[in-house]
Amino acid sequence: MSLAVMPCTDRALWDETVDRFEGHPQQLWGWGQTKAMHGWSVERLLLNDAGETVGAAQLLVRRLPFPFRSLAYVARGPMCAAGNTAAVLESLAGHASSRYGAVALSIEPDWDADSEYADAVAAAGFAASANTILIPRTLILDLTRTDDELMADMSKSTRANVRKAMRSEVVQFRKVATDAELEQVLAVYHETAERAGFGIHEDQYYRDIYRNMGDGSPIIGAFDGDQLLAFVWLSRSGTTAFELYGGVSSEGQKQRVNYGVKWAAFQAMREDGCKRYDFNGLLNDGISDFKKQFAKHENMLMGTWEKPLSPLYPAYSKAMPAARRSLQVARRLVRTAGSQVQPAVSKLLGLAKGAVKRG
Structure with a gap:
């Protein structure tokens, strides 16, 4: 199935679409608006088949240091029926590659780990990733x-x-x-x-x-x-x-x-x-x-899945964990450092953020 990827610029229509798909609140217009004010670009996309919207995703894009260009990310999305998952993801990946030159499309769906969606995500060329933003183990x-x-x-x-x-x-x-x-x-x-x-x-x-x-x-x-x-x-x-x-x-x-x-x-x-x-x-x-x-139970969502969109993805996937560890170390140092050393540690924090900053 080949889907038409259509930008949505109408807030009311977008939020109505999120609710029609019983989507997650991190897909709402206002959440994307906030991320756009703090370092991300945002595009709301409707995936249409013969004029019918069969999927949707709020795509967040973050610029990365040369030579990686950018990362495309969907928080607790996309939104679609299980039967349309592969087509929706393939269309989103194609858009992220052609429009943004993204090194990868990263998704963290609001779907259970053992749901019928899992096989379709893998079939669309995505693999589980440790570069997690939203924790999948939850309640x-x-x-x-x-x-x-x-x-x-x-x-x-x-x-x-x-x-x-x-x-x-x-x-x-x-x-x-x-x-x-x-x-x-x-x-x-x-x-x-x-x-x-x-x-x-x-x-x-x-x-x-x-x-x-x-x-x-x-x-x-x-x-x-x-x-x-x-x-x-x-x-x-x-x-x-x-x-x-x-x-x-x-x-x-x-x-x-x-x-x-x-x-x-x-x-x-x-x-x-x-x-x-x-x-x-x-x-x-x-x-x-x-x-x-x-509660007496826990829930496990699918977690983070990424689809490589660039020959540079192997280098990116190795650099990302190292950069995030540096950022975490720098943050701990800032919290514990005395006033005399905080300026130097803050500079280190800035360098780590420059290496990779996702959210």
Whole structure:
């Protein structure tokens, strides 16, 4: 099947298409708009067969150092029926090669590892890659289940902490509604990142997500009066809610409101019509241990798959892991370095970012 690749420049039409395919929120217009403000190029593509749209993908393109030119990337996409997967992927790869000279097309679909899509992805010339951005091992809740069914999958202590938080006469759980409250979110996120030892973007990146995505990126907060104690920040499409970020203040930890705000996020996303709630990755760390208290199962998505589009791909595939390791080392040094050595370490960080920067 030969598909026509048609750019989409209409935001309403694009987001309607994402929801028609029950697509992931990282495929929404506002997410691509934000990435385009922070180093990527973006193109929304409709894949048509005799005038009928049988697939779609928001293509992110990042320039790479000479001689690699660029990388094309689809986050939690493309979107299509299983029977159209091979044709959709072959058409996307051809477009990425001819229009952008991409060294590879990298995809991280929102498809289960053992789904009927897997064979079609391999048949289209893609191979599994370790150059992962979005973690495939995750936890996805079925929001069509009742509250009692969701609670039954939690540990006894987690249920108790949720119920205690929700009974509070002081703490209110609601969506963040103002720019001033957004600034509180960022302050709590900085506090959480420092305490847990993970890196974050500059504040403007988060402000851009909030403004570009609008209702597609709700933040559920736990408030004591006007003071934010904890939050869960999501992106959501018609069917899927996806955790982006979360944080809790020291006072919020004492009150264990992080349990209540998570439960409030489930409730809010169900009320918004979502059927799936994706916790966005599980690692072997404390944050993941907290996530795993809310269910007895785990999910495994397909992960990262790449199709070589250039004779330079073997060199690129070797250079990418080394450059990413350098970037990770530089970030750790920046966090731990004293003020006298931070300028030199920051320069090293810049060199590593120049070697490869994906997202």
